[in-house]
Amino acid sequence: MVVVELGVLIYQGAQMAAVHGLTDLFGVANRIAAEHQSAQLPLLRISHWQVEASGEPVRVFDSHPGPDQPMMAVLVPPSIGEFTEEQAPPVLLEWLRQQHAAGTVLGGVCIGSIMLARSGLLDGRSATTHWSSAKSFAARYPAVRLEADKPIVDDGDLITTAGLMAWSELGLRLVDRLMGPSIAADTARFLVIEHSDSASQCGSNFAPILGHGDGAILKVQHWLxxxxxVDVSLAAMAQEAGLEERTFLRRFRNATGLKPTEYCQHLRVGKARQMLEFTNGTIDHIAWTVGYQDPSAFRATFKKITGLAPSDYRSRFGV
Known part of the structure; x- marks a missing residue:
């Protein structure tokens, strides 16, 4: 059985209800997955990482002790109080950057989003945070595309959520990625918490493979x-990787399981799904925003991947 480690960060002032809530949520998902008796479903190994006085995170809890392995995700929980400089020492921020560079998905809830912004990893990326912090966030981190009206922004390798209690949706997103939408839905049902059913009806949103160990390809994935x-070519991707085009194509497919064109289509459709769920933009505008000059080509690709036309998707899942 494949074991996948999910780390939860415990920093000064972290909301322990979220730390233990995520631990319980993943534990419930493990139990439900075990009932399916499928060797293809991974075991979720949950670890807690306490930030020491030096700023270095140290593992202080491990649900399934075993050999050290790269973590699939590190989650930064919320805090009841306001963000302070002491919560994000330079050593911790460097640790987060190192985790991300190794292919680990980073998730931030509320103040956790601020911590990711402070690390610089959100520069040039879309993110959300708690409404009470939105104004100061936008002023302090202008390089981040803040979308404070969205409850969650899933950007593949970086996930941010807005509310103090949004840790549950973040946890369910990861269960969905790793175990599939039916396990995520069953976990939400057991815990009696809300969960978007768009994944269970249209397939999970695109979750790129990042832990493959090919640094050149991971660099391109982060760039994408x-x-x-949007407006990327095979030549540009190969140049970003520092590889000849034929070598890049082979290594990209070996690492991600997809051709570069297919990968880009999934990325664009994933962003379009979020826009259809959380914004009122026209479908033609959304098509243009995610990189399609021809709206009909966007509609065809969207339906191929999700099984629904964009208008039907919005009618069913738009908030």
Whole structure:
């Protein structure tokens, strides 16, 4: 059985209800997955990482002790109080950057989003945060595309959520990625918490493979996430990777399981799904925003991936 580690950060002032809530949520998902008796479903290994006085996170809890392994995700929970400089020492921010560079997904809830912004990882990226922090966030981190009206922004390798209690949706997103939408839905049902059913009806939103260990390809993936895969070419991707085009194509497919064109399509459709759910923009405008000059081509690609026309998707899942 594949074991996947999910780390939860415990920093000064972290909301322990979220830390333990995420631990319980992943534990419930493990139990439900075990009932399916499928060897293809991973075991979620939950660890807690306490930030020491030096700023270095140290593992202080491990649900399934075993050999050290790269973490699939590190989650930064919210805090009841306002963000302070002491909560994000330079050593911790560097640790977060190192985790991300190694292919770990980072998730921030409320103040957790501020911590990710402070690390510089959100520069040029879309993110959300708690409404009470939105004005100061926008002023302090102008390089971040703040979308404070959205409850969650899933950018593949970086996920941010807005509310203090949004840790549950973040946790369910990861269960969805790792175990599938039915396990996520069953987990939400058992815990009696809300969860968007768009994944269970249209397939999970695109979750790129990041832990493959190919640094050149991971660099391109981070670049594509930042650009939204808009106006990119094979030559530009190969140049970003520092590889000859044929070598890039082979290594990209080996690492991600997709051709670069397919990968970019999934990225664009994933962003379009979020816009259809949380904004009122016209479908033609959304098509243009995510990189399609021809709206009919966008509609065809969107339906191919989700099974629904964009208008039907919005009617069913728009908030």
């Amino acid at each position: 996430q930042a650009s939204g895969a």
